[in-house]
Structures are given as structure tokens and as C-alpha cells.
Amino acid sequence: MLAVQEDLIRMPNINFGGIRFSPNGKWIVGFASAGDNSNVLQVWDATTRKQLVQRDDISSNQPRFPQFDEKDNAYVVNSDLEIVRYNMANDKKDILRPNLDSSFISLTAISPDSKFIVINKQSKDVIFFNTVTKQEQILIKNDQLVPTSAYFDKTSKTLYISRSLSEGNELTIYDLATDIPKEIFKKSTKLGSNPPAFSKDGNQIAFRNSEGLYYFNKSNGINWFLPGPFYIKFVGFTDNGNLYIGDEAQIVQVNTNNGSTLKNTELPRNIFFLTDLMKMMEKDPSDEDATSPDWSQYLVSNNSQTFIENKNTTPLRVAQYYEEGGLSHAHPGITNDEAFLRYKGKPALAKLNLKTGQKNNEFVKIPEEIALFLVLQKSKKILVKGISGKTYFFDASNGKPVGKPFDSQVKTYIFNKDETEVMARTSNKSFAAWDIATGKQTLNFAIDQDIPGFTVSPDFKTVVMVKPDGWSIMDIASKKVLAEGKETINSGAFSPTSEYLVIISKSGDAKVLKTSDYKPIFQVKTIAAPFIVFNNEGNVMALSEDATHMRLWNLETKKSFGQNIRISRFTQYFHFSDDDSKIFVQDDGERFAFAAKVVDAKSGNILTMPFINQKFDGIYIMPGDKQIMTVESLVNGMAIHVWETPGQVSMSKEQLARDLEKFYGKKYDNETGAILNYTDSTGDYNTWYFEDPFLRTVSPSSNEKITDVLKKNYPIKNEANLQLLAVTYDYHPLARAMVANYFSSNPDTKLIGQRLVEITDKQLLKIKNKELKTEVENLLKEAIQNLSK
Numbered sequence: 127m128l129a130v131q132e133d134l135i136r137m138p139n140i141n142f143g144g145i146r147f148s149p150n151g152k153w154i155v156g157f158a159s160a161g162d163n164s165n166v167l168q169v170w171d172a173t174t175r176k177q178l179v180q181r182d183d184i185s186s187n188q189p190r191f192p193q194f195d196e197k198d199n200a201y202v203v204n205s206d207l208e209i210v211r212y213n214m215a216n217d218k219k220d221i222l223r224p225n226l227d228s229s230f231i232s233l234t235a236i237s238p239d240s241k242f243i244v245i246n247k248q249s250k251d252v253i254f255f256n257t258v259t260k261q262e263q264i265l266i267k268n269d270q271l272v273p274t275s276a277y278f279d280k281t282s283k284t285l286y287i288s289r290s291l292s293e294g295n296e297l298t299i300y301d302l303a304t305d306i307p308k309e310i311f312k313k314s315t316k317l318g319s320n321p322p323a324f325s326k327d328g329n330q331i332a333f334r335n336s337e338g339l340y341y342f343n344k345s346n347g348i349n350w351f352l353p354g355p356f357y358i359k360f361v362g363f364t365d366n367g368n369l370y371i372g373d374e375a376q377i378v379q380v381n382t383n384n385g386s387t388l389k390n391t392e393l394p395r396n397i398f399f400l401t402d403l404m405k406m407m408e409k410d411p412s413d414e415d416a417t418s419p420d421w422s423q424y425l426v427s428n429n430s431q432t433f434i435e436n437k438n439t440t441p442l443r444v445a446q447y448y449e450e451g452g453l454s455h456a457h458p459g460i461t462n463d464e465a466f467l468r469y470k471g472k473p474a475l476a477k478l479n480l481k482t483g484q485k486n487n488e489f490v491k492i493p494e495e496i497a498l499f500l501v502l503q504k505s506k507k508i509l510v511k512g513i514s515g516k517t518y519f520f521d522a523s524n525g526k527p528v529g530k531p532f533d534s535q536v537k538t539y540i541f542n543k544d545e546t547e548v549m550a551r552t553s554n555k556s557f558a559a560w561d562i563a564t565g566k567q568t569l570n571f572a573i574d575q576d577i578p579g580f581t582v583s584p585d586f587k588t589v590v591m592v593k594p595d596g597w598s599i600m601d602i603a604s605k606k607v608l609a610e611g612k613e614t615i616n617s618g619a620f621s622p623t624s625e626y627l628v629i630i631s632k633s634g635d636a637k638v639l640k641t642s643d644y645k646p647i648f649q650v651k652t653i654a655a656p657f658i659v660f661n662n663e664g665n666v667m668a669l670s671e672d673a674t675h676m677r678l679w680n681l682e683t684k685k686s687f688g689q690n691i692r693i694s695r696f697t698q699y700f701h702f703s704d705d706d707s708k709i710f711v712q713d714d715g716e717r718f719a720f721a722a723k724v725v726d727a728k729s730g731n732i733l734t735m736p737f738i739n740q741k742f743d744g745i746y747i748m749p750g751d752k753q754i755m756t757v758e759s760l761v762n763g764m765a766i767h768v769w770e771t772p773g774q775v776s777m778s779k780e781q782l783a784r785d786l787e788k789f790y791g792k793k794y795d796n797e798t799g800a801i802l803n804y805t806d807s808t809g810d811y812n813t814w815y816f817e818d819p820f821l822r823t824v825s826p827s828s829n830e831k832i833t834d835v836l837k838k839n840y841p842i843k844n845e846a847n848l849q850l851l852a853v854t855y856d857y858h859p860l861a862r863a864m865v866a867n868y869f870s871s872n873p874d875t876k877l878i879g880q881r882l883v884e885i886t887d888k889q890l891l892k893i894k895n896k897e898l899k900t901e902v903e904n905l906l907k908e909a910i911q912n913l914s915k
Contacts (some may be wrong), residue, residue, distance in 0.1 A: 134433040135175040142427040144189040147172060151419040151888045153214045155200045157189035160378060163187040169214055172418060173892050175434045175766045179217055184210055201233055217587035222257050244276040249547035252287060252712045254307050265307055269272050277321055279328035286322045286331060299331060301344055310340045321409060323362040332361050332369055339371060341385060352385040360407035362877050365913060374398040377875060391874035396448030397852040399760050406881055420889035422857060437857045438819040442737055445480050446854045453764045458748045458755045460506050460522045465755060465766060468496055475499055483846025489525040494516050503749055505545040507562055509774050530565025543584040543622055548781055555812040558585055571602055583624040590618055599644055609644035616654055623664035626681050630656055636669060655815040660704040668700055676700060678730055688730030700729060703751045710747055724772060734772040770825040820858060821895055842868045859893055862886040863905035870912035883909045
């Protein structure tokens with residue numbers, strides 16, 4: 127069950143819409159239901175995910191999320207419609223503004239220096255309130271309800287207000303240099319804008335909507351509008367005042383004098399497709415409201431309950447790689463360390479090292495475009511078919527040619543049990559077999575009439591031929607008919623030992639025949655086009671009971687056994703382990719994303735919770751059954767994931783129970799059945815899943831530490847290094863600091879580096895290990911130096 131541990135901590139009675147992280151990521155503050163239509167303020171420690179304080183004296187009948195300054199203060203409106211400032215560090219409350227006329231108010235923005243508050247009164251008037259002098263003034267007066275948003279720059283010297291009016295949107299910028307708002311810029315637009323970007327000194331402001339990009343410089347009055355059509359996902363200023371816009375594919379430096387393009391730089395799209403980095407750059411409130419400032423935690427709502435979720439690596443994913451457009455097919459090699467890749471229009475197969483990410487782009491090459499390839503695990507060979515129909519073989523360990531190429535009219539290749547021979551159609555009336563090692567033809571079968579459809583037993587002794595008006599089973603050597611029937615057959619399959627044959631009629635009747643005499647031994651009902659899988663020993667058959675369930679049949683006892691096994695109706699995958707003890711199953715649970723399960727092959731019971739809970743297009747068990755490879759199609763390119771199969775590390779129930787109690791701080795009382803609070807002072811965990819995610823090994827069965835893997839890929843010298851650090855370990859502060867350094871050292875991508883420095887710096891408080899924290903701090907110092915150049 128730990129394979130999909132979601133690492134969620136429930137926040138009892140918390141209203142999801144009324145809770146936020148503090149700007150430094152230390153606290154989570156919001157309202158919790160106290161009954162009788164009352165809500166009280168709660169403060170949680172974001173790192174430990176434990177409640178620190180509940181202030182019953184700060185309550186609200188209409189709770190909204192708190193606002194924050196940069197001084198550990200949270201601001202809320204209480205039940206008396208007073209503005210309350212609460213300091214989390216000192217547990218101190220102040221009433222900043224009493225409500226003398228009982229007017230409904232809401233907080234729109236707080237200045238970082240805690241000096242100013244923008245208030246929306248009666249959802250109409252915009253009021254500017256000075257928390258020091260307690261003076262206030264109406265900035266904007268409205269006669270109707272007007273949705274308003276406001277933003278301060280980091281220096282608290284610039285205020286941006288956006289109002290959604292019936293005739294369009296109005297944007298106003300105020301200078302606060304004298305503490306009295308001075309309107310210096312106003313702009314009407316057809317559409318509302320995203321939150322603005324401010325320069326470090328607050329003098330430059332850029333904002334965007336679907337119409338284009340707007341810019342204003344309050345120090346010299348320069349303003350311009352850059353109209354579309356173009357697509358902007360993020361906009362921002364580097365600390366030296368340069369303006370950039372961009373999306374997943376490119377970052378553009380914009381001339382702040384006139385909006386012209388100074389430089390366009392292509393970005394590595396993989397890291398933006400597969401991580402939260404684009405959301406980090408966008409700074410969209412819809413994403414940031416439920417995300418910690420260091421992007422390591424999320425607020426999650428499920429079944430009217432609120433949870434805190436930690437972002438860690440997917441527990442069983444050990445590697446992840448991205449390939450841009452052109453990749454047509456990927457398949458595991460003959461070891462867990464490799465995969466073979468076919469690209470559209472290319473005459474070569476690439477070999478990808480799944481440990482390092484390095485590629486040999488011409489591991490196998492033929493004199494024509496490759497149409498398909500197959501990896502033969504038993505004989506350690508690669509079959510490659512060219513677009514002409516010619517078939518080639520190669521040694522999968524070194525890529526050298528094996529045997530001789532042969533021509534055929536192959537639709538489906540058939541292999542003998544040990545994969546040393548291959549059979550393929552040679553004409554409408556014939557098929558042949560070849561020895562893979564020598565290329566010598568070992569069999570040639572031809573008859574006078576067409577063979578519409580056929581399959582051959584794994585020992586290459588018997589052929590089943592299917593025609594519209596019936597079927598026949600023939601001995602290949604003598605061409606003697608061994609059995610025949612008049613019903614229409616949709617499909618069929620031999621067991622791997624050639625001992626059994628199952629044939630499926632058009633009406634969905636499945637007959638199991640013993641090949642010694644080809645007489646039926648039992649018959650069952652299935653669907654017209656069922657999924658048929660045999661175990662390796664050949665004495666168990668898994669057959670579709672309906673479109674989403676498989677039934678196990680013991681061919682020796684002629685009886686079904688165990689539970690029905692659920693599969694995906696979209697992409698069926700059902701694989702017996704090498705020792706026939708387990709079955710790897712693909713399921714979708716009627717969801718968009720697929721999942722993999724491990725099932726007991728003797729009972730049909732699920733051995734693990736579903737894992738690999740994401741969309742994928744292909745799934746492959748890797749040699750030895752200890753890893754799984756999935757292939758996921760993206761908007762541009764494909765992602766290759768490698769997963770460790772669960773259950774490889776043995777652990778006692780008592781050991782697991784102790785770690786669960788320690789981690790969640792709850793203990794079951796056997797006498798009363800109550801769930802009690804529990805504190806364990808030992809601090810050490812005995813199971814991989816609860817160890818420090820920054821320091822533990824790559825996977826439960828691995829001996830390699832995550833930090834060692836990160837250091838092997840730094841400095842970043844190639845796409846493989848960047849892929850591993852920025853995608854596979856995007857949650858890790860050391861990997862983030864390394865990627866921040868990488869982008870900060872490039873003048874064209876300093877905005878991305880600057881954002882990663884900002885985020886990783888806030889993650890420092892969540893690093894428990896002093897040595898790791900020092901390493902991250904040193905890398906951030908290097909990145910900051912790069913940014914200043």
C-alpha cells in the first residue's frame with residue numbers, strides 16, 4: 127500500500143477556500159469551523175504539518191482567506207468587520223481598524239512592509255488605509271458592485287489596481303513615495319489582466335492579457351502596448367531591470383523603451399512539460415493560492431476535507447526521460463539499464479542508457495527506413511523490419527548483425543518458444559520460417575488455395591487456418607488435416623508449450639482443445655474479441671470474461687479459480703511474472719489515467735495498491751520483473767518512465783505500524799478502539815517510505831543515495847543531466863539549486879534562474895540535515911553571484 131502513499135495530513139474543520147501559506151512558507155493560516163456558523167483562526171506549522179495555535183478570539187461569520195505582509199503578520203476581517211493583524215511568530219493580535227458604521231469590508235491587498243492596506247467597502251469603494259497613522263482615503267468610488275484586485279510591489283512604493291467594469295477593465299497605477307497615493311497611470315482595456323510583474327525597484331510594471339503586453343515605467347513615463355497575436359505564459363523582470371516574456375518553448379528579452387524583441391532564446395521544453403516550473407514562472411493566483419511559496423507543498427480538497435500534501439518524488443519511479451517530436455516507439459532492451467528507440471523516417475535504432483540518460487543514436491542501422499522493431503528477450507536479439515518488408519536481426523548486446531536479412535509479406539511475426547526461429551507469411555498461399563542466428567530458411571509451407579488467416583504452434587509443428595466458412599488444423603510437415611470445423615472463428619491462441627489451443631467463435635464461445643487429439647476438453651462463454659494470455663508453464667489461461675475483467679482457468683483441472691481481475695478496457699495489458707507467481711495488470715478504474723497493479727496469480731487477489739497512477743500509452747515489464755517501463759505521449763514528444771515494482775523489500779507488519787504511528791502522530795488504542803495522539807522521540811524510521819526524502823536511496827531496493835545521483839549529474843553538461851535534475855528530482859532542494867545555477871549562468875535565462883533561487887531559498891527551512899542545507903546554500907550563493915554579473 128505504501129507504493130502510492132500520497133503523504134496527506136488532514137486539517138480537521140478547515141475551510142479550504144479560507145486558508146493560505148504565509149509568504150515565507152513557515153505557516154499555514156486560515157479559518158476552521160467552530161460550529162454555530164462560527165469560524166476561528168488556526169495557525170499550522172507548514173514543515174511539521176501540525177496545528178500550532180487556535181485563536182478563538184479571532185472569529186468570522188463569513189471567512190475569507192487571510193492576507194500577509196513580509197513581517198510574519200496575517201490580516202483578516204473578524205465577525206465584527208474589524209481588520210485584525212495577527213503575528214504568527216509572537217502569537218499577538220492587534221485591531222487595526224474598527225468598523226464604526228458596520229459596513230461590509232474585505233481585504234484586497236497588504237503592502238509587504240505592513241504599512242498599507244487596500245480595502246474594498248461594500249464591494250464598491252476602494253479605500254487606502256495607513257496602518258501607522260490610521261488614516262484612510264477613498265481611492266476610487268463606485269456606484270455599483272465592481273470586482274477589484276490590487277497588488278503592491280516589493281518596496282511598497284507602487285500600487286497597481288485593476289477593476290472589472292461593465293464596459294471593460296480599468297488599470298490604475300499609484301506612486302506611494304510620500305505615503306499618499308498619487309495616480310500616475312491609467313489604462314482601459316477590453317479584457318482583464320493577469321497579476322502584474324514589477325521590477326526590483328518597483329519603477330517598472332508589465333502586465334498582460336490575451337490582447338497583448340502592456341508596460342509602464344514610472345521613473346520616466348515610458349509606456350507602450352505590444353499587441354498580439356502571440357502567446358505569453360509568463361512575464362518578469364530580472365533584478366537588473368531587464369524585461370522577459372516567454373512560454374514553454376522560448377524566452378524573449380523585450381526592449382523596455384519600445385517593446386521590440388532584443389533576443390529570442392529556445393528553452394528545453396521537457397522540463398516545462400513535466401514539472402511545475404512553468405507554473406512557478408507564471409505566478410498565477412489559481413495555482414499559487416493552494417501552493418506553498420517554495421512549491422514543495424499543496425493544499426488539497428477532497429470530499430469536503432482539507433489536506434496538506436508534501437511534494438516528493440513518485441515513490442517507485444527511478445528514472446524519467448523526455449524525447450522531443452519524432453520518437454515513434456520505445457521498448458526496453460535486454461537489461462534494466464537500456465531501452466531502444468525508433469524515430470520516424472530514420473534508418474537507425476537508438477540505444478538509451480536508463481541509468482545515465484546517454485544515447486547511442488546508431489546502435490542498429492539498416493539501409494532503409496525502419497518500420498518496426500521487436501526485442502527478443504529469450505534469444506537476446508533485435509528484429510528490425512524495413513519499410514520494404516525486409517527483415518533484419520541484430521545482437522541486442524552489441525548491435526552487430528546476425529544471420530541474413532529475408533523478404534516476406536509479414537503482417538505478424540510468429541516465434542518458436544525459445545525465440546531462435548521466426549515465421550512469417552511469404553505470399554497469400556504460403557509462409558516460411560528462418561533460423562535467426564544463421565538466416566537459413568528452416569521451413570517452407572505452401573498450399574494451392576489462399577490462407578486468409580493463420581497461427582502456428584510454438585513448436586512450429588501445427589498450423590490453424592481460418593476461412594470465412596470454417597477452420598482447419600493441419601500438420602505442417604505432412605499437411606494432414608488434424609481437425610476442422612464449420613463455424614466462423616474470430617481468434618485463437620496456442621499455449622506456450624503447444625499443449626493446448628483455444629479458439630474463439632464469432633458468437634463468443636471459447637473452446638479449449640488438447641493438441642494431442644484436438645478434441646475439446648471444455649467450453650466457456652467469453653466475448654467476441656477476447657484477451658487471451660497463458661502463463662509461462664502453459665497450464666493456466668487468463669481469458670476475458672467481459673471487456674474489463676479477466677478470469678483465470680486451470681487447464682489441467684478444467685476449472686476456473688480465484689477472483690475476477692479487472693483490466694483496462696482501452697489498452698489491455700496482462701503479464702505473468704517469470705515464475706508465474708504474480709500478474710502485472712493495467713487498469714484505469716474508469717478514470718482517464720491508467721494504473722498498474724500486481725495480482726496474485728493463484729488467487730487473483732491484489733497484492734499491491736495500484737501504482738503508476740498517470741496516463742501512459744505503452745507499458746512494458748523489464749527483464750527480471752523488477753522494473754516497469756511506461757511511455758507517455760506529450761503535446762510535443764514522449765516521456766519514458768522507469769518504475770520499480772513494489773514488494774521487493776520485506777518488512778514486518780509491526781515495523782510498518784511503528785513507522786506509520788511515528789509519521790502521522792496517531793496511535794490505535796487496542797483496548798478502547800480510539801485513535802490517540804502519539805509522539806515518538808526516537809526520530810528514526812525503519813522503512814524507506816518514511817525516511818528523509820532528500821537523503822534516502824533512489825528506491826526501496828536501491829543502495830544508491832539520491833544525493834549521490836544528483837552530484838553525478840552536476841555541473842550540467844548535457845540534456846540528460848538537466849532532465850534528471852530538473853524533472854526526476856524537481857522537488858529536491860539540491861537539484862533545484864543546481865538547476866538555478868545552470869539557468870543563472872546563462873544571460874538569456876537569468877529570469878528562470880532568479881525564480882528558482884527565490885523558491886529554493888524558501889525551501890531551506892525544510893531541510894533537516896545541516897550538511898545538505900550548507901550545500902544548497904553554497905549553490906544558491908553561486909547562482910546569486912551569476913545573476914549579478
